Amino acid sequence: MSDRTGAGVIVLAATPIGDVEDASARLVRLLGEADLIAAEDTRRLRALASRLGVQVSARVLSYHEHNEQARADAVLQVAADGGTVLVVTDAGMPAVSDPGFRLVRAAAEAGVRVTAAPGPSAALTALALSGLPSDRFCFEGFLPRKPGERDRMLAELAEERRTMIFFESPHRIAAALAAMAAAFGADRDAAVCRELTKTYEEIRRGPLAELVDWAAGQVRGELSIVVAGADPAPPQVEDLVAEVLRRTAEGQRLKEATAQVSVRAGVSRRELYEAALRAR
CATH class of the missing domain: 3.40.1010.10 (Tetrapyrrole methylase, N-terminal domain)
Incomplete structure (x- = not known):
């Protein structure tokens, strides 16, 4: 056509x-x-x-x-x-x-x-090869050149739940990975994709701390970095008390409401029960 x-x-x-x-x-x-x-x-x-x-x-x-x-x-x-x-x-x-x-x-x-x-597309190719969740992701492009601006951007992304994709140059890759480890945690899973679809294609996967060590050597070529999103923050007992009290107001027994909410949220039943008692 x-x-x-x-x-x-x-x-x-x-x-x-x-x-x-x-x-x-x-x-x-x-x-x-x-x-x-x-x-x-x-x-x-x-x-x-x-x-x-x-x-x-x-x-x-x-x-x-x-x-x-x-x-x-x-x-x-x-x-x-x-x-x-x-x-x-x-x-x-x-x-x-x-x-x-x-x-x-x-x-x-x-x-x-x-x-x-x-x-x-380098971004989508890197995402597909990273081995990280690809159902939800965001593309962040190149990080700012200035360390202060870069660190502020990464701090804003620290709680991002989606997988993140970045581009980076060889002479800044070591500093970028170190800044990511500081902002996201050294154990955050990531992948560096180098020279995609070329003869010397290389995919390095692992925690950011391991990738920082790898990047300490000489790294060449076109680079994409894929970083896993943040794990959801566990719910706090205090945040669940309102739901327990709402259930009891609707006629449910306190112990029963506490048990159901604690199992769903993955928190201690005893701690939630005691917090609900105090709130009553």
Whole structure:
């Protein structure tokens, strides 16, 4: 199915994060058919096209975080005139910790159609390989460069229940893991995913303390960190007294209400009973 529908379109296309064979057939077609290619790095874009055996005939425009706002109008104009604009970043999905977000907002405001050619994602690949719960997760991207800002961000995430995904650079990985161990606890489970889908792919899993020791050596390559969410805080006896008293007000005997609530909450029946007596 063609991406041309009479009106123009902007296509956010995922590119391989390592193995070039992960490029979709749709990406290959779009590289050859697009009227304009907005690329985070034009040299990498041409290198990718060459590896895929694609002859790029479109105009290629440098489009990165430093000029995204300034060049949005030029990109929108091509689509508004009926053309197909392909937006690609160095690796993975545009707008996910990469340029693209501002363009999508501008296109929506201008009434220009935006779609996606989905594909590789370092964040989701790392999550899948981490061995950590994936039913609920959040993506936090790169940590702040300044230690104070980084530590404040991690402190805010200390009670996050969802699995967390981060990106990090090789020269900051040791400090980042040490800061996570301090904020989340040295025994919090995590995984560091290095060089995903590439020849020297490596997945390190274990408590943060072990990963801190591992990162003390020289670490190279593209890195993703996946950290388990916080365990739910155990309920306090005092917080359960109101439920026990509500049950007794509805006619249940105090001992029976205490027994049922203590079993459900996993607290001491005796302590809960005594606290309910004091509250009465």
